[in-house]
Amino acid sequence: MSIGVVVFPGSNCDRDVRWATEGCLGMPTRYLWHEERDLSGLDAIVLPGGFSYGDYLRCGAIARFAPVLESLLSFVSAGGRVLGICNGFQVLTELGLLPGALTRNRDLHFICEDTPLSVVSGRTPWLSSCGGGRRFSLPIAHGEGRYQCSDDTLKQLQDDDAIALRYCSNPNGSVSDIAGITNASGSVLGLMPHPERACDPQTGGTAGRAILEALLS
Amino acid sequence: MPRYQARVLVHLRPSVLDPAGEAARAAASRLGVDGVERLRIGKAVELELEASDEAAARRSLELLSDRLLANPVIENWTLELTQS
Numbered sequence: 080m081s082i083g084v085v086v087f088p089g090s091n092c093d094r095d096v097r098w099a100t101e102g103c104l105g106m107p108t109r110y111l112w113h114e115e116r117d118l119s120g121l122d123a124i125v126l127p128g129g130f131s132y133g134d135y136l137r138c139g140a141i142a143r144f145a146p147v148l149e150s151l152l153s154f155v156s157a158g159g160r161v162l163g164i165c166n167g168f169q170v171l172t173e174l175g176l177l178p179g180a181l182t183r184n185r186d187l188h189f190i191c192e193d194t195p196l197s198v199v200s201g202r203t204p205w206l207s208s209c210g211g212g213r214r215f216s217l218p219i220a221h222g223e224g225r226y227q228c229s230d231d232t233l234k235q236l237q238d239d240d241a242i243a244l245r246y247c248s249n250p251n252g253s254v255s256d257i258a259g260i261t262n263a264s265g266s267v268l269g270l271m272p273h274p275e276r277a278c279d280p281q282t283g284g285t286a287g288r289a290i291l292e293a294l295l296s
Numbered sequence: 297m298p299r300y301q302a303r304v305l306v307h308l309r310p311s312v313l314d315p316a317g318e319a320a321r322a323a324a325s326r327l328g329v330d331g332v333e334r335l336r337i338g339k340a341v342e343l344e345l346e347a348s349d350e351a352a353a354r355r356s357l358e359l360l361s362d363r364l365l366a367n368p369v370i371e372n373w374t375l376e377l378t379q380s
Contacts, residue, residue, distance in 0.1 A: 137367055144364075173367065180369040187315045227312060227370055252313065 080295045081107035083121040085151075085167075087142050088113070092128035092164065092275060099278035099291055100125070106295050113145040123160040123294035124151060126167025128220070128273060138181060138223050139169035148174060160294055161267045162205075165221055168259070168269035177260055177269045178236065179228030181221075185252025189222040193283075195247040196258055196272060200240045203265030204293040214247060215286040217272035219258075224271040226253035226260075239263040244270055297346040300353040303376045306366045307338040341365050344380070353377060 082100050086093045093110060101108040111124070113131075118124065131142035142148070148170070155161055155176060163171040171177045184190060193216045198209045209215070228236070233255060236242050244259035251271075259270025274287030308314050314336050321335040343360075347353035357375055366373040 136365070140364065140367070172369070178369075180367055182312065182370055183315055185313065185315055187319055225313075229369075252315075 080122050081109065081120065082123045082125060082294050083109060083111040083118060084125045084127055085111045085113060085145075085147055086127075087129070087131035087145060089131045089133055090127050090129035090166070092166075092273065095273075096125050096127045096164070096275045096291075099275035099287070100294065103278045104288065104291060106291075111147055113142070113147050115147050116150045118147075118150045118154050118159075121154075121159070123162065124154060125294070126161070126163040126170050127275075128165030128167060131166055131170060134166075134223075137173070138166060139171075139173035142166075142170045143173040152176075155262075155267060158264075158266055160204075162290070162294060163267070163269040164273055164275065165224070165271055168271055169223070171267065171269040176267050177262060178232045179226055179254075179260070181223050181271070182225045182227045183223050184221070184225050184250075187222075189220075190224075190250050191218070191220040192250075193217065194219050194250055194258075194272065196244045197247055199242045199245050200261070202240050203243065203261050203268065204296055205261065205265070205268045205290050206243055207293075208289045216277075216284065217274055217287055218276045218283070219250065219272050221251070221271055224253070225251045226255075226257040226271075228254055236260060241265075243268060244272070297348065298350075298353075299344060299346055299380045300350070301378050301380045302343045302345065302353070302357050304341040304343070304357065304361050304365050304373055305338060305376075306341065306361075306371050306373045308336060309370055309372055312370050338371075339365075350377065350379065
């Protein structure tokens with residue numbers, strides 16, 4: 080069982096993710112350069128935070144065309160688990176694997192702080208150990224994290240029980256306080272908060288561990 | 297092969313909040329320019345391309361605008377096309 084962490088030019092949380100999954104949690108992890116196409120032997124893929132391709136045009140807009148993401152589409156069709164964190168979440172929406180889009184924060188600030196979250200749906204493996212209604216804090220660090228979608232999409236997310244996490248105190252103006260969503264099947268999770276920054280007791284809490292452990296559970 | 301010049305204008309959809317536009321509008325009044333009631337910031341993308349005819353050029357540009365230059369979830373776009 081092993082995890083692949085995609086490295087785009089401009090990713091900057093790739094090493095943090097690997098430290099969390101391999102260093103803290105002991106799960107075998109390797110990097111996947113954005114030009115790779117071979118995902119064989121991998122059971123889960125993480126799209127890490129950062130500024131892929133300099134965030135040119137829109138966050139995630141160029142990354143979406145990376146060769147590794149062509150393979151990711153078949154990986155998801157085959158039921159593989161994918162976690163998109165921050166910029167990774169933006170890439171997943173641009174790719175169409177998750178609905179909606181991430182836009183500039185309401186108050187224009189780049190926000191870097193711990194923020195309380197509540198688990199909306201404990202239906203998927205990502206948050207099943209947390210249970211619906213539970214609260215915990217994770218760090219956020221983004222300038223463009225305001226989740227935006229149409230009313231129809233929001234209704235679909237609710238009908239699919241696909242809203243995974245909400246902000247307890249909405250920091251960026253996201254529709255319906257959304258901090259993270261899954262696809263209908265629950266195999267793909269995208270979220271703006273950084274679970275990998277809350278895994279090492281020496282540098283903060285360990286509230287992020289459950290989400291990363293779900294990669295291989 | 298004929299050459300074409302194009303400009304794709306990308307706008308945020310009217311329903312999408314534009315905090316950068318709002319900040320620029322506030323700065324306009326600090327500059328002393330009053331009466332600016334609405335200010336929305338978009339993008340202008342200028343392109344030059346070769347295509348067999350205008351219809352082919354338009355097809356390429358529509359694909360490009362829909363799939364790359366704009367995100368239809370949050371943005372609209374318009375296209376200006378001239379033969380050079």
